Amino acid sequence: MPVTPRYYQAKTRLLDLLAELPDNTPFQPERELAELFGMSRTTIRKALDELVLEGKLIRRVGRQGTTVAPRGQLHRVSLDALVGDLATRESVVVRTLGGQDVVNVESVLVRGDEPIGVRSTYLRASQFPGLAETYDHDVPLRRFLAGRYGVRFGDLHPWCTTALATPRVAGLLGVRPATPLLSIAWLAHDVHGRAVERSWVVLRSDRAQLTMHLPRTDHVVRESTA
Amino acid sequence: MPVTPRYYQAKTRLLDLLAELPDNTPFQPERELAELFGMSRTTIRKALDELVLEGKLIRRVGRQGTTVAPRGQLHRVSLDALVGDLATRESVVVRTLGGQDVVNVESVLVRGDEPIGVRSTYLRASQFPGLAETYDHDVPLRRFLAGRYGVRFGDLHPWCTTALATPRVAGLLGVRPATPLLSIAWLAHDVHGRAVERSWVVLRSDRAQLTMHLPRTDHVVRESTA
DNA sequence: CAGTGGTCTAGACCACTCT
DNA sequence: GAGTGGTCTAGACCACTGG
Numbered sequence: 001m002p003v004t005p006r007y008y009q010a011k012t013r014l015l016d017l018l019a020e021l022p023d024n025t026p027f028q029p030e031r032e033l034a035e036l037f038g039m040s041r042t043t044i045r046k047a048l049d050e051l052v053l054e055g056k057l058i059r060r061v062g063r064q065g066t067t068v069a070p071r072g073q074l075h076r077v078s079l080d081a082l083v084g085d086l087a088t089r090e091s092v093v094v095r096t097l098g099g100q101d102v103v104n105v106e107s108v109l110v111r112g113d114e115p116i117g118v119r120s121t122y123l124r125a126s127q128f129p130g131l132a133e134t135y136d137h138d139v140p141l142r143r144f145l146a147g148r149y150g151v152r153f154g155d156l157h158p159w160c161t162t163a164l165a166t167p168r169v170a171g172l173l174g175v176r177p178a179t180p181l182l183s184i185a186w187l188a189h190d191v192h193g194r195a196v197e198r199s200w201v202v203l204r205s206d207r208a209q210l211t212m213h214l215p216r217t218d219h220v221v222r223e224s225t226a
Numbered sequence: 227m228p229v230t231p232r233y234y235q236a237k238t239r240l241l242d243l244l245a246e247l248p249d250n251t252p253f254q255p256e257r258e259l260a261e262l263f264g265m266s267r268t269t270i271r272k273a274l275d276e277l278v279l280e281g282k283l284i285r286r287v288g289r290q291g292t293t294v295a296p297r298g299q300l301h302r303v304s305l306d307a308l309v310g311d312l313a314t315r316e317s318v319v320v321r322t323l324g325g326q327d328v329v330n331v332e333s334v335l336v337r338g339d340e341p342i343g344v345r346s347t348y349l350r351a352s353q354f355p356g357l358a359e360t361y362d363h364d365v366p367l368r369r370f371l372a373g374r375y376g377v378r379f380g381d382l383h384p385w386c387t388t389a390l391a392t393p394r395v396a397g398l399l400g401v402r403p404a405t406p407l408l409s410i411a412w413l414a415h416d417v418h419g420r421a422v423e424r425s426w427v428v429l430r431s432d433r434a435q436l437t438m439h440l441p442r443t444d445h446v447v448r449e450s451t452a
Numbered sequence: 453c454a455g456t457g458g459t460c461t462a463g464a465c466c467a468c469t470c471t
Numbered sequence: 472g473a474g475t476g477g478t479c480t481a482g483a484c485c486a487c488t489g490g
Contacts, residue, residue: 053390053404079438080440080443155439155441157437157438157439158437158440159436162406182388209385209386212305214384216379216380217306
């Protein structure tokens, strides 16, 4: 009667092994672990699956195999940087979506030569004529909109949740499909209340965490739960 | 040669089925789906696993089986409410951690009779003498600390990431272990810069999303990416 | 070429829950 | 008691990667 499942026992033992190994150490192959633990490979894999999802192990096909994930490389990305499009980007792409009045600006966020997130913004082409042709990819998008079109952005209420990587995003980030990611989205208005920008960002949560700023609340606390 | 894995084909077909079924509809048992799709139950389960992680299906043991998850029930929880401990709580527990100088206040966050998160705060007992005995569980913790001990909280820099549910948290939230959750943590200082409070919250991201507030940036944009 | 992870099968037993 | 999901096994073949 396995009160605790065998795969969870395996996970615990693997965690202990893991804790004493330096970064990038090659791990034993799944078949060896299965024999060593007296469990089937399926069971070992279930334990390894969770450790990979938690970012503690890295799996690669071929002779390289499973290795201990480099630790202490959690990049901190501020909400300001995401919204203002201030993070280091590469492969910035501007698309006009098929026949529609929508322009999509997509970029891959990078820290230390690693892709850590994807940022995607949707704008109305009619509101920003010539954007797709004139956007300078080196300028943060929000700054470009302010400079070229005189947009004055108002307050923002972003929201945050988790999402599983779609096959497309997984390819961009170098993770497996269905990897849990941190998802941040917002709908931006200008100071006159006009909707301007619809954006979302997904972050590899094993590589980056989102930092926010909350100014002091001067002891008058509202019941703002909704 | 499965260019796309069979479990992913199954997932796509199941998503199509799902889209046309009302909330709470009983789904076909895994063994029937396996026969219907001509795949092994293991393969079907891998597809179902992802749909459950995405919150689209609910699995219960026994005769009830798998059902279509109720849609459109995403509660919005503000960062202010989490930090200020203003959300609806139940089962508030105060522990003094074994022999140490640490008091832990743990509560389960509730919306609409459903547990949606766990909030846990750690404080120094010597800094708040008598806290464990006198804390009125109905008062938001932060307000209690301000009122009883005169704490004036300073600015806060919470950070946000994803985490997999530990068996303990999974039990509190009614999810399976290793379910991806949204995790928010902070270290609070008072206005004099003294560390006061170490807290973390995990949220069921299939039931709740975190909302934040970002005041307008008056066109002078700093390069604050770190 | 040998070895790795990725997928898949056909079975089995268990704990649980409803009727 | 019957049926469900949860776990587990022992095998198999594949695609990919490195020496």
